[in-house]
Amino acid sequence: MNQITIIQQSVDYIEERLGEELTLAGVSKAAGYSEYHFHRTFLYFVGDTMTSYVRKRRLSKAAELLTTSELKVLDIALSCGFSSHEAFTRAFRKMFGMLPTECRKQGHLTCIVSKANLLRNMNNPITYDRRDYDMQYRVESLPAMHIMGYSMNTTTVEGQNNAQIPAFWQQYIQEQWGRTVPGKTNPNVELGVCTTLNEDGSFLYIIGFEVSETTPVPEGLTEYTIPATTYAIFTTPPASQTEFVASIQQTWDDIFTDWFPTSGYEQVAAPDFEWYDERCWPKEGKQIDIYIPVQPVAKS
Secondary structure (H helix, E strand, C coil): CCHHHHHHHHHHHHHCCCCCCCCHHHHHHHHCCCHHHHHHHHHHHHCCCHHHHHHHHHHHHHHHHHHHCCCCHHHHHHHCCCCCHHHHHHHHHHHHCCCHHHHHHHCCCCCCCCCCCHHHHCCCCCCCCCCCCCCEEEEEEECCEEEEEEEEEEECHHHHHHHHHHHHHHHHHHCCHHHHCCCECCCCCEEEEECCCCCCCEEEEEEEEEECCCCCCCCCCEEEEECCEEEEEEECCCECCCCHHHHHHHHHHHHHHHHHHHHCEEECCCCEEEEECHHHCCCCCECCEEEEEEEECCCC
């Protein structure tokens, strides 16, 4: 069974239990995935964290009941998984910009979030032509890495990271921040590091270099240690300057849709990162490596 089908079944599982307690641990167990692997896979295919998706679906169902039934507001709140009228009202106003009673008077809402239908809505926006390139990967256990660089807090909510990280890279390159990082042990390799994803979708993103642990940290820079972990390491297909970003995204797509389901591995709660070395300097044939922390899938 492929991962899209499993995540769709998880969406169905959630939909049938919107009025009950739903936790990441519980839903991932029902899906047969470890908690962190499910967290990342759900986000990848649905485009939202499970926690955020559940909240939006509960409030959207409540909005539908407000406009199509005569149930009391409290009864609707409780049936949609909220513990009190007050908690429901606060969440409803935050999402829709109005009180539940105002929604009922208005009679409809156009901004509700529908149930995710991955089998119907999945499409492939990637335009990069790989020309039958076979994805190259290896699995290695790596020692801890001490890095230093420039960091930003970002989130997957509403896809903010997809806009913020490229903009952060542009500023990093334009202002040549890499030159100010001291103590580089491998100055020809820059790292783009995503720390472990929190349940709400937030994480720290760091652009930097591996450095000696004794290197003093200048003001404005961040030091971080990537723990010793086993990584699946993927090499992106050769690409031109204009196709480079698409080639990276294509590789990420292939990892989740093709590699993980048959690999015997699952992602673990540790940083993932992209490795930029001299292969990405030329205008043609640009390549990088993608490092994803993994462990063998536990046998049931």
